[in-house]
Amino acid sequence: MPATCSTNVPAEIVFFDLETTVPNKAGQRFHVLEFGAIVVCPRKLEELESFCTLIRPGDLSAVGLKSGRTDGITRPAVAEAPLFREVADRIFKILDGRIWAGHNIQRFDCVRIKESFADINMPAPVPIGIIDSLGVLTEKFGRRAGNMKMATLASYFGLGQQKHRSLEDVRMNLEVLKHCATVLFLVPLPPNAMNGKWQSIPNVTTRSRSLLQSENRGKSICREEMTSRKSPPSTSAANQRAVPYAKESIGKMTARVKNVICNGNLLKHTRSLIR
Numbered sequence: 001m002p003a004t005c006s007t008n009v010p011a012e013i014v015f016f017d018l019e020t021t022v023p024n025k026a027g028q029r030f031h032v033l034e035f036g037a038i039v040v041c042p043r044k045l046e047e048l049e050s051f052c053t054l055i056r057p058g059d060l061s062a063v064g065l066k067s068g069r070t071d072g073i074t075r076p077a078v079a080e081a082p083l084f085r086e087v088a089d090r091i092f093k094i095l096d097g098r099i100w101a102g103h104n105i106q107r108f109d110c111v112r113i114k115e116s117f118a119d120i121n122m123p124a125p126v127p128i129g130i131i132d133s134l135g136v137l138t139e140k141f142g143r144r145a146g147n148m149k150m151a152t153l154a155s156y157f158g159l160g161q162q163k164h165r166s167l168e169d170v171r172m173n174l175e176v177l178k179h180c181a182t183v184l185f186l187v188p189l190p191p192n193a194m195n196g197k198w199q200s201i202p203n204v205t206t207r208s209r210s211l212l213q214s215e216n217r218g219k220s221i222c223r224e225e226m227t228s229r230k231s232p233p234s235t236s237a238a239n240q241r242a243v244p245y246a247k248e249s250i251g252k253m254t255a256r257v258k259n260v261i262c263n264g265n266l267l268k269h270t271r272s273l274i275r
Contacts, residue, residue, distance in 0.1 A: 005041030005048060011128055012048065013040045014098045015170040018109045019073055021062050031057035032084060032116055033073045036166025037094050040101075040174060047174075051094050052167040054081035072164065085120040092117075096125035103150045103173050104134040133177055141180045150176065 005012060016037035020030040036052035056078045057063065063075040095113070102109055110130070117124035138148050145156035154162055154172055157179040162169060 005043060005046075010042050010099075012098050013042050013101050013131065014038070014095055015040060015101045015173055016095065016105070016109065017102055017166040017169045017173070018112050019164065019166050020112060021057070021064075028062075029115075030112055031059065031062050032112055033057065033063065033078055034166045035087070035091055036168075036170055037091075038167070038170050038174070039094065039098070042099075045174070045178065047171075049094075050167060051090060053087050053090075054078050055084050055087065056081040058083070084116050085122075088117065088120060088122055092122075092125045095127070097128060099129040099131060100127040101131040101133065101173070101177075102170065104132065106130060106132045106135070133173060137177075137180055140184060144183075153180075 014037050016035065018032050019034035020032050023030060032055050034052070034054050036050075038050045039048045040046065041048055054073065054077060060075060060079065063073070063078055065075050067074050091113075100110070114124045134148060137153070141148075146152045150169065150173060151162040153176045154160060157176060159172055159175055159179075162172060
């Protein structure tokens with residue numbers, strides 16, 4: 001059975017990506033060749049549904065006979081594909097009224113979607129919020145991974161090569177965000193990113209300190225320590241990471257990632273090593 005998301009959580013997130021032609025002359029436009037999307041539950045970050053289709057542009061000659069990429073889209077590949085107007089209803093349904101997410105979508109994919117719907121005189125889908133992972137990660141993840149392109153981020157986290165195919169790229173985008181959120185949660189930023197000060201980790205008890213406390217304060221300390229280990233440390237408003245975007249906060253999404261991490265074995269194992 002497909003994954004389901006409870007009705008009492010915020011709006012679902014749809015990660016999407018377009019593959020297009022690349023204009024090589026002034027005045028030429030982009031033609032959409034492929035659309036791919038996955039709908040994600042914001043609470044569990046699980047994929048709920050997916051949709052992907054090749055798209056035949058009105059001007060087939062705009063598509064090259066060959067592609068410089070191994071898995072690139074060629075003219076023969078889209079020759080029998082549906083026109084955009086033939087899949088527009090399905091694309092509208094998966095995008096409209098959801099939070100849109102993707103890498104560099106504000107400057108590119110969102111513009112192409114609007115253009116494509118305008119071409120067929122059909123109202124374009126409207127998001128209730130946008131998460132552009134390029135802007136978010138550039139601001140919050142810094143330059144750890146170089147130029148912050150999806151291919152570079154994927155290589156940094158050992159996720160393989162970017163395929164430059166829509167469905168594969170959106171799934172890679174989601175995994176990159178999960179990895180970045182984990183790093184931001186578990187690893188302090190470099191000193192130069194915090195004005196020369198390392199970020200402190202609150203309420204961490206080392207093994208030696210725990211033994212010393214036990215000797216000085218007796219069994220009551222053990223009970224207090226067990227309670228503190230079960231309860232996550234409180235976070236002040238000053239230390240919360242807030243990332244602005246329309247009508248929804250990526251901070252909420254990151255918090256959900258933190259909850260997933262806290263409930264899993266990764267963080268428990270990490271904390272056992274710290275002690």
